[in-house]
Amino acid sequence: MNELEFTVLTDTQLDIVKATVPLLENGGEALTTHFYRLMLDEYPEVRPLFNRAHQASGAQPRALANGILMYARHIDRLEALGPLAAQIVNKHVALQIQPGHYPIxxxxxxxxxxxxxxAEVATDAVVEAWAQAYRQLADLLIAAEGEVYDALAQAPGGWRGARQFRVVRKVPESAEITSFHLEPADGGPVLAFEPGQYIGLSLIVDGEEIRRNYSLSAAPGRRGYRISVKREPGGVASNYLHDRVAEGDTLSLFPPAGEFTLDGQESGKPLVLISGGVGITPTLAMAEAALEQGGRDVVFIHYARNAQVQAFGGTIDAWAKRFPRFKAYVVHEHPATDAGRRPDATGRPSLAQLRQWLPAGGDCSAYFLGPKPFMAFVRRALRELGVPDSQARYEFFGPAEALN
Incomplete structure (x- = not known):
């Protein structure tokens, strides 16, 4: 799209949008909840793009409300949005959002x-200003996503839209997590990806399409990809994969996407990877890639409820034996009830643990993810231990939320 084709707001429309931000702050979540209800009830073609569990929990409406407010606050200086735009583009690419979805x-x-x-608040002038603001945002996102789609299709091993992959191995990793090793059904090469990225998956469950994102849990450079899926109580996609997808079946994959990747500019600093539960999946790919490349210390810290649900213990132990610069620490909330691998600590995550295991002085590159309360604790702890915010990165599974 040529720059001249982008929608432009008048000064009056800019002022109206900025002036109505407080109204959306007061009622933003109610507005977006109503918005989702309208859209999902009246436009069935977009239902596969949305996770009903995130709707029920309120996470999706909160994330949309936050995105709208951020956009409105910075509508006259969109560069101030920082990483938000890239996060949105990557989520859209992984789910294959298309230009035709935006008018809906x-x-x-x-x-x-x-x-x-x-009607008293949402006057014709207010609605028209917001319509123009939305057109501007849509123009920007469609252009950015189009560039990514083109790059993915033109890259070696790349493709556009869905591509069929065969499940060549299905491996239980714990009582809750199962890995799916996927290779192209056409026998061709696969697109390279950055450790920490995820793929989009299209599933037909009981006659209805649903789309989900899953982190790639092994380093790039193989014949295919590996995803490791936690069985979620009531999770439509995860239970379908665990119970109804077998070795030899084919799945529809969208190309890798995501900006939660290792920063090459900090490659000389110690790498600290902190995960909770199934948050371990992208950190495995990051750790494996860093260890194969060499040249830096890697500290791997993982929290799980107990030994039965902890995945990849054998992989972590093997890396600790093979790589002298790899240090791994595992914490179980509940003590083991069998003779399995003993954790390095038990109980809840603590500042004392991280102070003991992180490099002194906090000069490291830290990546963390897991449940929201866990990530909020890790962020506070890293600040307490002197790790600059610019060197502490995190990602949500699902809609992005505030880490307060």
Whole structure:
């Protein structure tokens, strides 16, 4: 898309959008909840793109409300959005959001603004200003996503849209997590990816399509990809994969995406990887890639509820024996009830543990992910231990939320 084709707001429209930010702050979640209800009830073609569990928990409406507010606050200086735009683009690419989806979202958003805020607040001028603002945002995202789609299709081993992959191995890793080793059904090469990225998966479950993102849990450079999926109680996709997908079956994959990747500019600093539960999956790919490359210390810290649900213990132990610069620490919330691998500590995550295991002075490159309360604790702890925010990175499984 040529730059001249982008939607431009008038000064008056910019002022209206910025002036209405407080109204959305007060009612943003109610507005986006109503928006999702309209869209999912009236436009079945977009239902595969949304996780119903995230709707029920409120995570998806909160994430959308936060994104809208951030965009509105910085509408006259969009460069101040920082990493938010890249996060949105990568999530959209992984789910294969297309230009045709944007008018649906826009129509439902504007209708929700009118119906939730009321005619006295959502005047014709306000709605038109927001319509123009949405067109501008859509133009920017469609252009950015189009560039990514083109790059993925043109790269060696790349493709556009869905590609069929065969499940060549299905490996239980713990009582909850199973790995799926996937290779192209056409026998061709696969697209390289950055450790920490994820793939999109399209599944047909009981006649309905659903799409999900799963982290790639092994370093690049293989014939295919590996994802490691936790069985979630009531999870439609995860239970389908665990119970109904077998070796030899084929799955529809979208190309790798995601910006939660190792920063090459900090390659000389010790790498610290901190994960909780199934958050271990992208950190495995990061650790493996860093160890194969060599040249830096790797500290791997993993928290699990107990020995039965902890995955990849054998892999972690093998790396500790093979690589002198790899240090691994495992914490179980509950003590072991069998003779399995003994953790390095038991109980809840603590500042004392991280102070003991992290490099002194906090000069490291830290990556962490897991449940939201866990990540909030890790972020506070890293700050306490002197790790600069610029060297501490995290990602959510699902919609991005605030880490307070």
């Amino acid at each position: 979202v826009g129509a439902c958003l504007l209708r929700a603004i009118r119906e939730v805020l009321g």
